[in-house]
Amino acid sequence: xxxxxxxxxxxxxxxxxxxxxxxxxxxxxxxxxxxxxxxxxxxxxxxxxxxxxxxxxxxxxxxxxxxxxxxxxxxxxxxxxxxxxxxxxxxxxxxxxxxxxxxxxxxxxxxxxxxxxxx
Amino acid sequence: xxxxxxxxxxxxxxxxxxxxxxxxxxxxxxxxxxxxxxxxxxxxxxxxxxxxxxxxxxxxxxxxxxxxxxxxxxxxxxxxxxxxxxxxxxxxxxxxxxxxxxxxxxxxxxxxxxxxxxxxxxxxxxxxxxxxxxxxxxxxxxxxxxxxxxxxxxxxxxxxxxxxxxxxxxxxxxxxxxxxxxxxxxxxxxxxxxxxxxxxxxxxxxxxxxxxxxxxxxxxxxxxxxxxxxxxxxxxxxxxxxxxxxxxxxxxxxxxxxxxxxxxxxxxxxxxxxxxxxxxxxxxxxxxxxxxxxxxxxxxxxxxxxxxxxxxxxxxxxxxxxxxxxxxxxxxxxxxxxxxxxxxxxxxxxxxxxxxxxxxxxxxxxxxxxxxxxxxxxxxxxxxxxxxxxxxxxxxxxxxxxxxxxxxxxxxxxxxxxxxxxxxxxxxxxxxxxxxxxxxxxxxxxxxxxxxxxxxxxxxxxxxxxxxxxxxxxxxxxxxxxxxxxxxxxxxxxxxxxxxxxxxxxxxxxxxxxxxxxxxxxxxxxxxxxxxxxxxxxxxxxxxxxxxxxxxxxxxxxxxxxx
Numbered sequence: 200x201x202x203x204x205x206x207x208x209x210x211x212x213x214x215x216x217x218x219x220x221x222x223x224x225x226x227x228x229x230x231x232x233x234x235x236x237x238x239x240x241x242x243x244x245x246x247x248x249x250x251x252x253x254x255x256x257x258x259x260x261x262x263x264x265x266x267x268x269x270x271x272x273x274x275x276x277x278x279x280x281x282x283x284x285x286x287x288x289x290x291x292x293x294x295x296x297x298x299x300x301x302x303x304x305x306x307x308x309x310x311x312x313x314x315x316x317x318x
Numbered sequence: 319x320x321x322x323x324x325x326x327x328x329x330x331x332x333x334x335x336x337x338x339x340x341x342x343x344x345x346x347x348x349x350x351x352x353x354x355x356x357x358x359x360x361x362x363x364x365x366x367x368x369x370x371x372x373x374x375x376x377x378x379x380x381x382x383x384x385x386x387x388x389x390x391x392x393x394x395x396x397x398x399x400x401x402x403x404x405x406x407x408x409x410x411x412x413x414x415x416x417x418x419x420x421x422x423x424x425x426x427x428x429x430x431x432x433x434x435x436x437x438x439x440x441x442x443x444x445x446x447x448x449x450x451x452x453x454x455x456x457x458x459x460x461x462x463x464x465x466x467x468x469x470x471x472x473x474x475x476x477x478x479x480x481x482x483x484x485x486x487x488x489x490x491x492x493x494x495x496x497x498x499x500x501x502x503x504x505x506x507x508x509x510x511x512x513x514x515x516x517x518x519x520x521x522x523x524x525x526x527x528x529x530x531x532x533x534x535x536x537x538x539x540x541x542x543x544x545x546x547x548x549x550x551x552x553x554x555x556x557x558x559x560x561x562x563x564x565x566x567x568x569x570x571x572x573x574x575x576x577x578x579x580x581x582x583x584x585x586x587x588x589x590x591x592x593x594x595x596x597x598x599x600x601x602x603x604x605x606x607x608x609x610x611x612x613x614x615x616x617x618x619x620x621x622x623x624x625x626x627x628x629x630x631x632x633x634x635x636x637x638x639x640x641x642x643x644x645x646x647x648x649x650x651x652x653x654x655x656x657x658x659x660x661x662x663x664x665x666x667x668x669x670x671x672x673x674x675x676x677x678x679x680x681x682x683x684x685x686x687x688x689x690x691x692x693x694x695x696x697x698x699x700x701x702x703x704x705x706x707x708x709x710x711x712x713x714x715x716x717x718x719x720x721x722x723x724x725x726x727x728x729x730x731x732x733x734x735x736x737x738x739x740x741x742x743x744x745x746x747x748x749x750x751x752x753x754x755x756x757x758x759x760x761x762x763x764x765x766x767x768x769x770x771x772x773x774x775x776x777x778x779x780x781x782x783x784x785x786x787x788x789x790x791x792x793x794x795x796x797x798x799x800x801x802x803x804x805x806x807x808x809x810x811x812x813x814x815x816x817x818x819x820x821x822x823x824x825x826x827x828x829x830x831x832x833x834x835x836x837x838x839x840x841x842x843x844x845x846x847x848x849x850x851x852x853x854x855x856x857x858x859x860x861x862x863x864x865x866x867x868x869x870x871x872x873x874x875x876x877x878x879x880x881x
Contacts, residue, residue: 206669217499220498221498221499224496224498224499226496226500227499265667268621268622269622269665269667269670272622272660272670273669273670273673275523275524276524276670276673276674276676276677277673278520279520279521279523279524279673279676279677279680280673280676282498282499282520283516283517283520283521283676283680285499286499286500286501286516286520287501289499289500289501290501290502290503291503
């Protein structure tokens, strides 16, 4: 098996996507910005769109790399990995867990770039 | 339906999960380990640790195999070679000697085998007798110390309950999306429910897949009636038709001996036909005879389905392609092949295997937190009795004991199996059986102790013991194998490095649980002798108060970790 950057991109896209979705939820938004705070409707909508986009990009990277059959398998596994990691971080270091979305998205784009240029 | 649909489903979920939870945990934990059965088998044969981890090209390995077999078994009617792959570095060869005149042919009895170093062609050092990872794999669906068919029926029964528990659990869970990422630690029953929900929901596709496909792998056992009706009870005819055998027929030798054709062009031809995939197996009939054949069987690592593989058969004397079979399985057979392949992860990708392993660990946590949750909830009914110094009901104590015996007992049992592998003398009679007995001694002692003293202290002791046994495995390996963790890492023996790191991580996980249990047991308000009573009395009020103030103790607590 040769090394590929695409699964790395898939993992970080999934994490960034889930973290954005979590930021659109009252409970996790309050974890980051203090009790009783809730996201504005615009931010909520934006985060939901960005989060969904992250999950779709994750699927796209994995399917492009491994084909539909294995790509979907990878994707489901990657979603579990990303969501479990996020849930654990939100339980103990919620701010860090949510803010990690930004570098995670950055890494995802970087890895996507690498997987295209090195392919 | 007086209670409403959701309540009915909650009842169903509770009981279908609890009744089979302990066996399910054992099945899940050993099945999780079985994803790495080749690596476990290698770890359990330290005599083979010195093999070079460098991949050997199939041509070179096959030629070494042919050389060995030509010397060792020139008269055999058939040779088989299993070529090394990334997960299994040795070259396995076997041969079937001709049946002496006057005896009934019995190829199975006449088969002999040897293990070669593919890089040098030399016999590997004789390895200790062990079932290795295969024991955990077989236990996962056959259990042990009972006829295989019983084990499979028991496991199938549990798997069916599991499927019921999954479906009813999804219906019962009111806030799948609202609580998607929610885990609130240190809140007693609420934390157990969160852990149960998170480990179930976040790996749900895996749980559904693995339970359903698990039933499918043994469907001919569980649902034999269709076959029996159509084939009038002749199931062998059915299997011969559905899974056609691609073994070349044995024919009689002509008597003369000719040299082998060059292997390289045959391998080049197969690589061209199979998108570059390598053969996983080579079968040679009547070696050296002018009518002899050489069959290459495609390595299935690159696809999900585990149906029969493509083959190419050549003449072993002139290298001419005689026949070729492609996997032409009909849709039904192909569907079953995909399900089987998904369940057993017969494909090769290491990352995907790791992701399956992670989801399977989540499955262990799901089952463990589920049975613990029952005990935590049930004990609250006895809050007043316990506060007065009484005992909880028999049911709660029984469940507590079984929980300890499963959730701490299985990790102890698996670790005991690994320890037995290294501590039992190598030239021991019945060594394989004794190693397996270590597994059951570890499990039996844990279960008996748990049932007799189903207390929090027992949880702490057993989790600490399990943690120590797991964390010490890399140390044990350093003293009882040719190389320790760092030397293996330097030499690139990643299978052994991975084993050490994973058992270490699991041991640390078990230790964290033991530590959390210990710390909470020593908090004011939850001290002996009324530890459990105070705990349960408080747990009712705990989640009414603001979080962080009361150290809301959990009553019975457990591990979310096992393999």
